[in-house]
Each structure stands twice: as structure tokens, then as C-alpha cells.
Amino acid sequence: MKLAILSRAPHSYSTQRLRAAAEQRGHRVKVLNTLRFAVDLTGPEPDLNYRGKPLSTYDAILPRIGNSITYFGTAVVRQFEQMDVFTPNTSNGISNARDKLRATQILSRHGIGMPATAFVRNRADVRPAIERVGGAPVVIKLLEGTQGIGVILAPQAKVAEAIIETLHSTNQNVLIQQFISESRGRDIRALVVGDRVVAAMRRTAEGDEFRSNVHRGGSVEAVSLTPEYERAAVRSAQIMGLRVAGVDMLEGNDGPLVMEVNSSPGLEGIERATTLDVAGAIIDYIAHEVAFPDIDVRQRLAVSTGYGVAELVVHAGADIVGKTLGESGILDRDITVLTLNRGTTVIPNPRARQELHAEDRLLCFGKMDEMRSMTPRRRRRASVRRLPKGAADAAQGATPAAAIEG
Numbered sequence: 001m002k003l004a005i006l007s008r009a010p011h012s013y014s015t016q017r018l019r020a021a022a023e024q025r026g027h028r029v030k031v032l033n034t035l036r037f038a039v040d041l042t043g044p045e046p047d048l049n050y051r052g053k054p055l056s057t058y059d060a061i062l063p064r065i066g067n068s069i070t071y072f073g074t075a076v077v078r079q080f081e082q083m084d085v086f087t088p089n090t091s092n093g094i095s096n097a098r099d100k101l102r103a104t105q106i107l108s109r110h111g112i113g114m115p116a117t118a119f120v121r122n123r124a125d126v127r128p129a130i131e132r133v134g135g136a137p138v139v140i141k142l143l144e145g146t147q148g149i150g151v152i153l154a155p156q157a158k159v160a161e162a163i164i165e166t167l168h169s170t171n172q173n174v175l176i177q178q179f180i181s182e183s184r185g186r187d188i189r190a191l192v193v194g195d196r197v198v199a200a201m202r203r204t205a206e207g208d209e210f211r212s213n214v215h216r217g218g219s220v221e222a223v224s225l226t227p228e229y230e231r232a233a234v235r236s237a238q239i240m241g242l243r244v245a246g247v248d249m250l251e252g253n254d255g256p257l258v259m260e261v262n263s264s265p266g267l268e269g270i271e272r273a274t275t276l277d278v279a280g281a282i283i284d285y286i287a288h289e290v291a292f293p294d295i296d297v298r299q300r301l302a303v304s305t306g307y308g309v310a311e312l313v314v315h316a317g318a319d320i321v322g323k324t325l326g327e328s329g330i331l332d333r334d335i336t337v338l339t340l341n342r343g344t345t346v347i348p349n350p351r352a353r354q355e356l357h358a359e360d361r362l363l364c365f366g367k368m369d370e371m372r373s374m375t376p377r378r379r380r381r382a383s384v385r386r387l388p389k390g391a392a393d394a395a396q397g398a399t400p401a402a403a404i405e406g
Contacts, residue, residue: 017279093241190233316358326352335366
């Protein structure tokens with residue numbers, strides 16, 4: 001396997017360990033500076049240049065994209081994806097993980113346990129948001145902060161309001177999040193590779209510090225996760241589109257609470273704490289999966305006119321509840337069911353004998369007209385009408401403020 005590690009820090013512990021692990025396994029590996037790529041869209045096929053020359057062929061890449069170059073870095077990763085080069089972390093996955101609000105929205109859609117979170121912008125909405133997440137003390141997070149930077153614990157509601165208003169005045173976007181007191185300044189970092197947790201450690205903050213980041217003086221120890229915590233970590237990484245990820249979780253009274261999913265987890269702390277070859281596990285996974293580069297299923301399947309991908313929900317009271325997939329008639333409508341989602345369980349390629357339950361979600365590919373006919377009727381899409389006579393002339397004479405209103 002010929003592997004490229006995309007990193008601007010070739011001498012960092014993580015990059016060196018990944019390179020050494022690949023070489024020990026007989027793979028060819030190079031560390032390439034992410035900012036020295038040039039996306040080439042001039043030819044008939046997507047291509048990349050590196051340091052001014054056409055890039056040679058690679059079987060796989062391992063992105064280590066820094067937060068400051070997320071936009072350009074994900075553009076380079078996306079170009080590799082278009083060239084059918086395998087990457088364990090997709091460009092969409094990296095982008096989603098970097099935006100704390102977007103990540104929280106995606107994870108909450110799939111029922112992942114998280115601290116109560118609110119996002120507001122208007123000053124009048126700040127105090128109600130603080131109350132909704134459980135009141136003070138409350139955690140305030142900058143949306144694009146990393147390594148504990150931009151994370152503030154406000155002990156009182158008035159202090160929280162003042163901090164949030166100050167940050168808003170400087171055009172900063174912040175999350176308001178419940179403070180999990182039972183975690184006592186501790187969290188768990190689970191290193192997910194593929195569909196399993198390969199290593200985990202508990203981080204404990206120093207003194208009165210509530211952030212447990214190692215570079216802030218926190219201590220680490222190896223920890224064995226319960227199946228509940230392993231499932232939460234693996235599902236979170238998979239939902240985000242990341243096959244190599246560091247999942248940070250708090251130990252809540254009711255189970256794991258996911259704080260963050262990191263697309264470029266550092267290896268030094270977790271390898272030293274667990275004495276496990278995490279870098280080797282990552283390289284082994286890439287070598288095993290390299291023949292199957294990630295593809296955008298919706299993009300690939302929607303190229304045929306009239307066909308597409310859609311999710312059908314089996315609502316309570318529907319006449320197909322209790323019937324098998326074959327009896328429901330779905331398979332007779334030129335529709336293929338790709339997966340059946342039931343709560344947190346995913347059933348791939350469900351058979352005709354699979355019984356349907358209320359609130360099952362079916363990811364389907366087929367004729368869009370057929371799938372539309374199975375959903376509740378909506379109002380017909382209105383046609384585009386002609387402008388009333390004289391409306392264009394009246395708008396042209398409007399004041400600038402009125403012209404941009406709304």
C-alpha cells in the first residue's frame with residue numbers, strides 16, 4: 001500500500017508514530033504538507049498537484065488537518081475522494097466534527113446522549129437558554145475552539161449572560177451547555193478505529209480546573225470501557241462519518257454523555273497511558289479497507305433520471321405496521337430498501353420476511369414518484385405566477401431599505 005499522511009507537523013509524535021507503524025508493516029508512506037497541494041480542475045478528470053508537479057498515485061491518505069486550515073484541508077481531502085483514493089475520514093466528516101454546533105445537531109438527531117445544549121444569538125434569548133440547560137453553573141463554548149481553548153465555566157447566570165453578550169459583541173458564536181457536576185473534572189477519551197474502540201483513557205483535571213486536557217496539566221490513566229460506553233463512542237464516530245476518531249465523553253449519572261468527536265486525535269497521551277500500539281491499529285485498518293474508498297451514495301445513485309435516495313418513515317397507525325417487508329408491497333414498487341433503522345439499531349439489506357414496526361425508518365433507492373406516493377399527501381407545489389401589472393415598476397422606485405427588507 002502506498003500511503004500519504006497529510007500533515008503540516010511531520011516531526012510531531014502522532015505523525016512520526018503513524019509513519020513508523022506503516023514502514024514497519026512494509027508499506028510505502030510519505031508525509032505531505034497539506035498546504036502545498038493545488039486542486040486541479042482544468043482537465044477531464046479531477047487531479048492534484050503537489051509542490052507544482054502532478055501528484056503520483058496513492059492508494060490511501062490519512063488526513064491530519066489542523067483547525068486553522070480546515071476549509072483548504074477538506075477541499076484537498078474531497079479531491080482525493082473524487083479520485084477514488086481511500087480516506088478513513090471523509091471531508092464531510094472532518095467539516096462536521098470541526099463545527100461544534102453542527103456536530104451536536106447531527107448527533108442529537110440520532111439519539112446520542114449529550115449534555116443539554118442551546119444556541120442563541122439575541123440578547124433576550126440568553127437567560128431563557130441558560131435556564132433550559134439547567135441553570136448556573138453553565139459551560140460556554142466557542143464553536144470552533146480546540147484543546148479546551150474558548151471553553152468557560154460561568155458560576156452564576158448573570159456572569160454567564162455578561163460573557164455571552166461580550167462574545168456576541170465580537171461576532172463570536174457560542175454554545176450554552178449544561179455543566180455535568182458529577183463528572184468532577186474527569187472525562188473519557190475513546191480512540192475509535194473502524195467499528196471498535198482500540199484504546200481508552202480517563203483524563204482528570206488538575207486542582208480546581210474543570211477542563212481535563214492533558215496539556216493543561218491533566219493526568220491520564222488507562223480505562224476499560226463498558227459496552228454502553230463503547231457503543232456510544234463507535235456510533236458517534238460512525239454518525240459523523242469518521243473511521244478514525246477520538247470521542248470525548250463525560251461520565252453522567254445516566255450513562256455516557258458525548259462532548260466532542262475529534263477527527264485528528266493525538267496519539268501520544270493515549271499510547272503512553274495504555275501502552276497500546278494505536279498507530280499500528282490505524283495503519284492495519286487502512287490497509288484492510290483500502291480497496292473500498294468512501295463514496296457519496298446519494299450522489300452516485302441519483303444520477304438516473306427519476307430515481308433517487310429517500311428515507312421512508314413507518315408512522316404509528318400505518319397499515320403496514322406488523323406486516324413483513326414483503327407483505328407491505330414496498331418491494332413490488334421498484335424500490336430497494338438499503339437499511340432499516342429501528343431506534344439505535346441498523347439492519348442492513350433487510351430481507352422480505354423482516355417485520356415492520358412503528359417508527360422504523362427505511363433508507364430506500366428507487367423511483368422518486370413511487371416513494372412520494374407512499375408518503376402523506378402534501379399540498380401541490382404552487383406554479384410560478386406572473387408579476388401583477390406594475391409591480392416591477394413600483395419595486396424599482398422603492399427606497400434601498402425597503403428593497404432589502406426580509
